[in-house]
Amino acid sequence: MAIDKKSTITIKDIAGELGISASTVSRALANSPLVKPETREAVQALAKKYNFQPNYTALSLRSNQTKTIGVIIPQIVHNFFSLVIRGIEDYSYSQGYSVIVSSSQEIYEREVMDSRTLLAGRVDGLLACISKETGNYDHLNEFVDRNIPLVLFDRAPEKVNATKVVIDDFQAAYLATSHLIEKECRKISYIGGPENLNIYKRRFEGFKAALKDQNVAFHPEIVVHCESEDFDECVDATAKVTGSTFDGLFATTDIMAIAAIKNIKKKGWKIPEDVAVIGFSNWPISSIYEPSVSTIDQPGYEMGRRSAQLLIEQIKDKENISIKKDILPVELIERESSKRA
């Protein structure tokens, strides 16, 4: 292979060929009124001929901004999060920003390391969703302290004073639970995610509040908090619950809902006749599975878009960063698993 010297041409090359200075070329390219129309046209024609692309790195160095935003996400192989990323990308690219994604794999140390790496001059701002393990927020507060734009989404700890984009988990769980009560359920099982994550804590609270407000008894023996997202482990964890009887079940994840359904089927109980079930997140599988699973649709794409928008606003006006909290609406989707008169 040949060595690719001069495969990429610079402003100086154009200047040289035209016998003018680099400054004039720069101005001509920027359509500055300071340059004579003929000069401008000559420059632009040559730039086009050579397919000139300004060197991004040089631009960054001069302007002290990378036009890149960083994203830290717990998992990438995950329907909800990949939707979020798509939203982030769509908006960012439309604004001329690139996106660097790094996934912590739900490991606290990786999250800390990644945030430091990104902070080291690679990005103009950060979008983050904390891992399940994360209990210490120093690495995030460092952004706040140094006045570097930061937006937290979905799993957003109260303790960090940054802009947040979330759903109202309490309200969403309240909605799901009320849906079951409306379907005549009077003894409802709860299958939740790890309670140390705020979102699951709040969903549990929403569940209990809905019961209380509507005078339905709470039964601790049919409550399970499941740590894992692995399907088989969910099946094992939810098996505990089918030791008792119940007529409704709310799971904070569609995967858990389906795991529970598997156990319910095994018992010979009919869905939705004997037990009505509702999940959470509206994963693709919930509409394909049989029975199709009622769920709470979580607007992942919108969450990504909105987070990116708020972040880029902050980047563009760093002097006046104001902390916001955006709560996105959720929607209940009724499917076979809870459809009954």
Place this chain on the structure above:
Amino acid sequence: MAIDKKSTITIKDIAGELGISASTVSRALANSPLVKPETREAVQALAKKYNFQPNYTALSLRSNQTKTIGVIIPQIVHNFFSLVIRGIEDYSYSQGYSVIVSSSQEIYEREVMDSRTLLAGRVDGLLACISKETGNYDHLNEFVDRNIPLVLFDRAPEKVNATKVVIDDFQAAYLATSHLIEKECRKISYIGGPENLNIYKRRFEGFKAALKDQNVAFHPEIVVHCESEDFDECVDATAKVTGSTFDGLFATTDIMAIAAIKNIKKKGWKIPEDVAVIGFSNWPISSIYEPSVSTIDQPGYEMGRRSAQLLIEQIKDKENISIKKDILPVELIERESSKRA
């Protein structure tokens, strides 16, 4: 908010405070033997105290490399591709490279635009998987012509002379089909993806070759090529096939396999007793669905890792780029949908 002047410190700041020159600081930080041990220690101590991080952009400008690789992928909300991305990220980060991902959303124009954007000085090399629409490869050949490292994965057109990481689609389909024949299937339906994509063309060829080699008749009336990946559309498309009878079905996607299963169930045919089914890709849903679906496991994570590895090798030795073709092994996973004596 306060203005963050000097929130980030440079080599010059350290030099100033120590009353030495920037060059010495640079050398001290690099542990050069040219600097006096005391000087080196003083510099390093101060760097540590201020948590000095070298400016990435300046480094890039000087060294003419961004330590970033670009990835163009058709979709990000897709189990296989997100696995690939994870593989790419894991390897790249381990080598000190960042990753910029952009998804074409299966749109040719976006793919072209994204490749141009990334080419414009943002990345040291590109990893790409073409969209379903892509039939013209000029944008990729531009990389080859300009000697910029490029690795194609999964959907890799023959016409581009670049390193490729793929699975042997012919062989994989041959394997799946032979599995059905082994299970006593003698009239096998084929549900494929769009034929203009090489991978589907080759899977179809593998399917037909397996039939021929084992003297099983090919029945064109139970063949469907389905354009969409949307589940409901797949259900509609595969319905055509259940107009005839058959005792085996091979689908080139798990989603299509499940769509077909839905139609088969509707007919009242038993799986696997009346019809044995096998899919392709080993999506999570295929193990959760009832019946669980036999499939060909496609090593997405490995494909990502390997692609990144080959790309980074090329980046590190641009003078001697050699074109390789890596074919990753697939594995047949037998589940309920084809399990019979």
Place this chain on the structure above:
DNA sequence: TATTCTAATGAAAACGTTTGCAAGTCTTTT
């Protein structure tokens, strides 16, 4: 004591841009 060698440091250039300032050439005005 004069010369050479070695060790440590600094000055400056370079990477590719943008932009404030100075300077040049024409026109216009008085």
Place this chain on the structure above:
DNA sequence: AAAAGACTTGCAAACGTTTTCATTAGAATA
């Protein structure tokens, strides 16, 4: 015809590094 103004352009600095080359001071040699 001289001064002022309007247009164009170029020079140089700056962004934060690394690295080549030159320089200094001191030590070793003759």
